[in-house]
Amino acid sequence: MSVAKFVKDNLVLVVGLTLPVLLMVGFLAASALPALNDPPKYDFVFSTRDHPSTQTPVDVRLLVKDHVLVAQYTKLPSAPAGYASAGWRKLYLYDAGSRTVRQLEFGFPPDLAALEGTREEPVAAAAGMTLDPALQSPDGYELSFGDRRGGGLLLEMFGGSRAYEPRLRKDGRSVPISAGGREPFGFNSDIEFLGWVTAKR
Amino acid sequence: MTAKQDALVEVVDLIARHGLTIDEVSAALAGKGDYATQRTSSVLSRLFAYLGGTFVFVGLGIFVGMRWDDLGPAGRVLLTLGPGLCLFVFALVCTSDARLEAAATPLFLVAGLVQPTGLLVMLREYGNGGEAEHAVLFTSLVMLVQQGCTFWARRRTVLAFTTIVFGSIAVFVSLDLLDANMYMTGITMGASLLCIGWSLDRSPHRAIAGVVYFFGAALLLEETYAWLRREPLEILFLGLACAMVVLATVARSRSLLAVGTVALIGYIADFIYQHFADNLGAPLVLMAIGLVFIGAGAAAVRINARYIAGH
Secondary structure (H helix, E strand, C coil), rough: CCHHHHHCHHHHHHHHHHHHHHHHHHHHHCCCCCHHHHCCCCCCCEEEEECCCCCEEEEEEEEEECCCCEEEEEECCCCCCCCCCEEEEEEEEEEEECCCCECCCCCCCCCCCCCCCEEEEEEHCCCCCEEEECCCCCCCEEEEECCCCCCCCEEEEECCCHHHCCCEEEEEEEEECCCCCCCCCCCCCCCEEEEEEEECC | CCHHHHHHHHHHHHHHHHCCCCHHHHHHCCCCHHHHHHHHHHHHHHHHHHHHHHHHHHHHHHHHHHHHCCCCCCHHHHHHHHHHHHHHHHHHHHCCCCHHHEEEEEEEEHHHHHHHHHHHHHHHHHCCCCCCHHHHHHHHHHHHHHHHHHHHCCCCCHHHHHHHHHHHHHHHHHHCCCCCHHHHHHHHHHHHHHHHHHHHCCCHHHHHHHHHHHHHHHHHHHHHHHHHCCCCCCHHHHHHHHHHHHHHHCCCCHHHHHHHHHHHHHHHHHHEEEEECCCHHHHHHHHHHHHHHHHHHHHHHHHHHHHHHCC
């Protein structure tokens, strides 16, 4: 049977098989058009919850003060009367140039046992960065979660978690933040945005 | 059209599609010849084949689960991918022997479940990182090629079904990786499945057309409604749901009719709650319009039978 005859006899089937292929080609073409792209230009720092194997008597909070990333350590009341630490934080840097995420070094302070009350100190791994804590980057991007709307029944049928992953969003553009599958950074609710890197010293 | 006329149309359609002769149909209707024996043995062998397949599958699952932690990577792959491939080969052998043919369908189904599991285990044990979506895409593409080629060679309905399932998974994961708009993905896949269902309905593989129609229509309508809801073009959904009911009557598909009707009822209920939440007159007017529609439909059938179909 010739191809033309097969297509003529099974036109509806051919249309059905061609539709998804056309959609794929369309999205491939759209992603390959550099002129229409406006990729994010600014790196940003974020943190997620970490659960170290040993309980720490100190709680930590990360914040940006005067464009510098600062760790705020608070001594917790000792057990059994007090509460154990809610966990530590893992620190990450999103590199806009390579569109990758890498973990920054952020361990316990050296004098953990001697710490009293609350103490603040700059995070060494982010020492060379000038951070802007504004939710929107200077080029208009914003970190958002689950903004990839649609796919209700599709996701029920085929699964998939990409619809809920963190993304950088600007108008109609939406760029996924991927760690390349090597270092999953937990649930969306765990991700805490800290600041855009506006300059590096 | 009455139920009797409906059935007659279906019977003629089936006879034409499978190339049956009047003598064969008459012999089967009279319960003569091989027909009666064939019917009883076919049901029995199929029942035992399904039960056997289930026992093998459950037994294998429990055995693998009990020994999983003690196995190395090679053992894990051999215990999942190995039986899957064996089941597939055994199913192929069954299709070439008339006495074992009834066992082929459950074996193909079980192989279609075990083989992708084995492939995913292999990628997990020997893979080098990477995203889970890539593993699922690779597995579904391998299965699509295997099931599609076997369907091409053997023309079994169960292989058409598995080919459609793995094809759909491959298309969905590919579009997801391409960051495609989920609404467009759902609508395209729904329309594609409807076209495939239409072709299946007019082929010897009609048995699975209903399932394909159901998922195609459900995907198309659900994603369209999610996209257009509370937008100025929301009314287009009503047209699409009506079109689905029309398509159901043309394709003579109960699945399409069920999905189209549920979509219509859902839309009308949502519309009334949105615009006439405190107005009791709206549902009453709707009931009156419904009765007028039913009357108009009956009149149209009578007019068609008396003045159009007879001429």
